[in-house]
Amino acid sequence: MMMQSETPLLVKRHSGKNQTITMRDVAKSSGFSPATVSIVLNNAPLARYIAPATKKRIEEVAKKLGYRPNAMARFLRSKRSHSVGVMFFDITDPFCTPVLRGIENGLYQSSYVPIFADAHNQRNRFERYLEMLLEHHVEALIVVANWLFVDIQLLADLSKRNITAATIGWEMPGNDVSSVMVDNEAGGRLALEHLHHLGHRKIAFIRGPKMLIDSAPRWKGIQKFAHSAGLEIDPALVLQLPDSFDPNSGFEGGYRFTEELVQRKKRFTALMAFDDLTALGAIRALTKAGVKVPENCSVVGFDDVPLSSLSAPSLTTVRQPLEAMGNLAVNIVMEGVNAGLEKRDWNISRHKMNPELVIRDSTQAAVLSGSDD
Amino acid sequence: MMMQSETPLLVKRHSGKNQTITMRDVAKSSGFSPATVSIVLNNAPLARYIAPATKKRIEEVAKKLGYRPNAMARFLRSKRSHSVGVMFFDITDPFCTPVLRGIENGLYQSSYVPIFADAHNQRNRFERYLEMLLEHHVEALIVVANWLFVDIQLLADLSKRNITAATIGWEMPGNDVSSVMVDNEAGGRLALEHLHHLGHRKIAFIRGPKMLIDSAPRWKGIQKFAHSAGLEIDPALVLQLPDSFDPNSGFEGGYRFTEELVQRKKRFTALMAFDDLTALGAIRALTKAGVKVPENCSVVGFDDVPLSSLSAPSLTTVRQPLEAMGNLAVNIVMEGVNAGLEKRDWNISRHKMNPELVIRDSTQAAVLSGSDD
DNA sequence: GTCAGCGCTTGAAACGATTGAATAAAGATG
């Protein structure tokens, strides 16, 4: 039928008429001055004094003419761009999509527009984007960074320019930027508790890379629960992922480390992975080695990224409320924006959201064979 | 809505000094006029005549002062916003992430900023976002829509305002908007050819929903190959997904339909799904029914979304070059933008990208048992 | 009889850049 684009198709002519309807047009056509039109259409404080009939007239004319305010011109005077920078460290990470959705949705409610930026985990790209966002005078900045390198520049440039910022999935060292995270410690606890309840006692762990801020608290939650439940963690069953900039490297790491664990011939009936991707890697390695999941070994992940419910077997995991986190970040920066507008002071805030255990098919009760406990 | 932010933390004061460095500052500080500064910093045509020493001076001062051009003010005169609208019909679809990456990357090369919009598959949301994008005077619009409803408004509003547009994963009926798609027919052919080469003869098919533009050509490719290879398609082994607005409904559909196929007791050694999600649903159903993939039944998908390589078993599929498609769309609209700038005419173009077969673990040679062929 | 207030509206100055036309000096041409 059709193939490559051999077809000449339509020719777009640059139509000379660039008929934009400006506020002056509305003014002229309604018989009032631009000032009045502006006041009415923005429902500015002064609008209290405008006669209802006038308002009605102006609004009608504006609609009839199809007037659309010019965001740029408006900014020039009011300093409000109605846009927010949304910077990802790597949108490729499945963690990010629901967060993006949450942010988008939150901004939409306030008629703000998101300017999207993706640092590709590169510092210079991050800086260049920051530059561009500043040129576009975003009113706030949201940085999504679960898997990340540190960048202190952020703080300096932003608070100097008085731009509210919030981070998701990461905290600035120091106390200067609002942040939204999951309660990793509680999450670690939840996961291990689940396995323990199912009767598992010999549990392998693949810890997250040192570099990641999530790793330590998750492990802490695990240790705390283990201690309180009298569960012994066998160091020979604990491995730690290496640092990496590739958000999908967890899969590879989970695979390799699980292979290694299996070869060690140390028996374990459950495996707890740092995150979902690692868990999926682990499952593949187990399956390949002839260990059935969950019959012979339970596996639990962390995050509940979108694909976790689709994998085979579907993954038991600790859910981060990603969309809600995106939404919350929007609320936080909006609060900052409004405070700035009203010349109030406001507080930086740091949130730890509650994780939730999602039980699916990759875990089941331990088979009691011999002297397990 | 807030929870555990017990810590009072830092108080952000609205620093009264909003010390923005304007072009006038650079002019004053360098001893030249704003006009000269503008000409130099933009490397405008007139810059040919500016003395090298002057250029150097101005550039130095600009850098020293940390001057950053104000995108809005610039727009007001030059009509160039350096932004592009990027509208998704549903970012939740795993198809979208690589496309977004491709677009982002393409725009970044040209120092354009993407304004992100997600219609959530809702018409009114689409229209509202279109409105917002127009208010922000994006120079072009890219619409990503694999799973979609038709909207004719787009054409009217855009070409009236002379904004270049391109669609990805979908074509406007009529010939008015550029588009980038995969060659679905070739893809369908590739997939079936693969199964045929592996010796499969009894093949089940789950076709895509009627609503989707991709469905028909994929099926056509299948039929054409079947005919040319003398392969018979058993109508009892062909099902078609219902229309739906949920991009992830394919999984559910694949699961249910495959269950049904299995129950029909019609033997098949391979299954070809409309897309990857459908394929994953199918695999789950097969596994649950005790049919091993790929040992007892091969499964092939379409798209190669990011999770396809991570599933168990990893999925053999037909890859769409999603990132490249995003990039191409950027090139197309940029061409349009430049043409408009130079008051040239230019051509709408429609591209069909070549798909690529990716062979992974969900397919293997058919077991020849009895009289298969 | 002046003044303050009222209800409604507007004039005009920004905002920070770009740009076509103008200026000015220096060198080239006849």
Added chain:
DNA sequence: CATCTTTATTCAATCGTTTCAAGCGCTGAC
């Protein structure tokens, strides 16, 4: 020496809005 180019820079208008201070024609109060 007058005129024309070329080079180097600037003037001033403009883009579409917001916003402050002011204006209007009144009324009622001091």
